[in-house]
Amino acid sequence: MNENKKAPRRVAQTVINSLKGGVVPRIGLPYITVGRKNEIEALLHDVEIISEGGASFRFIVGRYGSGKSFLLQTMRNYVMDRGFIVADADLSPERRLQGTRGQGLATYRELIGNLSTKTKPEGGALGLILDRWINAVRSDAARESGLLPDDPALAELVDRKIFSVTNEMSELVHGFEFARLLSLYYHAYLDGDDELKAKVTRWFRGEYSLKREAREELGVNVIVTDDDWYEYLKLFAVFFRKAGYTGLYVMIDELVNIYKIPNTVTRQYNYEKLLTMYNDCLQGKARYMGFLMGATPQAIEDRRRGVFSYEALGSRLSEGKFSRPGARDLLAPVIRLDPLTAEEMLVLCEKLAAMHADLYGQKPTLTTEDLGAFIRIEYERVGADLNITPREVIRDFIELLDLLYQHPGTDAAAILDSPEFSYAKSGAVSDEADDGFVEFSI
16 A cells, blocks of 8 residues: 555654654554554454454454554554544543543543544544534435425424434433434534533533532533443444445553553453453444454563453463464454564665655665675664564664764665674663653554
């Protein structure tokens, strides 16, 4: 995809700067995607199931810098192209799945605040989605009936269509209140009541902290809380489908922050919530919804503090006897990322070299021999077979490209053969690395 096309300069600048800074770019991924074909195909199979009314729940597991965040972002772009709404969030000490001080609700607020569509990929799409739904219902009603926009009969027909949608929603848990709020938003839209629209949107975002306030302003007796926020995600998934989208794809990274919770009881409550979500998706209680979660091996497999410490999850997610590196079962709930091969990294470096040259208006300065020498040096370092990650290789490579651009007379071979490059930059990150290391992956 986009293999023979040049990235626009704005996109190229974002990609190069992000990669050099150790973070995953939100745009431009198709221009540099290498490897992970089998993993992407497995996840896209899930996407087909979701689009037909099913649900999926997957964990992407790999060391820091091994490919989790990049794969998550790649899937984000794929599913938005297929008409999905994406909600994404990184867990943190303030954002968990469950908490006593609103940490679960904080995750919900982050997810709803980051709602993204193909036409609004930067997030904040909730208002756009609601308005698009209302306009679509009105257009369908006008087309089916042949009535003019100002005909009172059309307004009645639209009311009936809105009611049919909200009536179906009311059969779900908390669906009655959710449907009432959708109806309130619709009538506020018709009346041009922006204040009421803002209040309904605020409720959907989980920003009401008191039931009394919600009852006085909106006439509903419930608010989104730490205990039930996930139920509203299920409602949103069904509503988005009725609003003309394919479904809802939820992406949660940094699951390691649950592993880091020092209190055993609090940690177990979070794993219990995780189990509920997992069971719902696999048992058919959730519809038109997929979950993709990023975690390190330690955060999953540690029997003392990781996901596997919660026996009900450990028994469900443990790898079978036949799966092994190089021959993983990619249809299992947990997808373990094997390292990119040296050949795949060479292709990636070629793509980055071409992008860097286009960005700065010059011809590529590295020969095929230079690229081969760079990859060979990176992969021949002590411990590289176990510890090298794309993050480190890419940052080294972009630094090399920047140096050659800034110092035109510099010989690439001289830099590659220098002791500083060959020996001093061997700080590979192991699984025991500082948990606070900034997450980045390719």
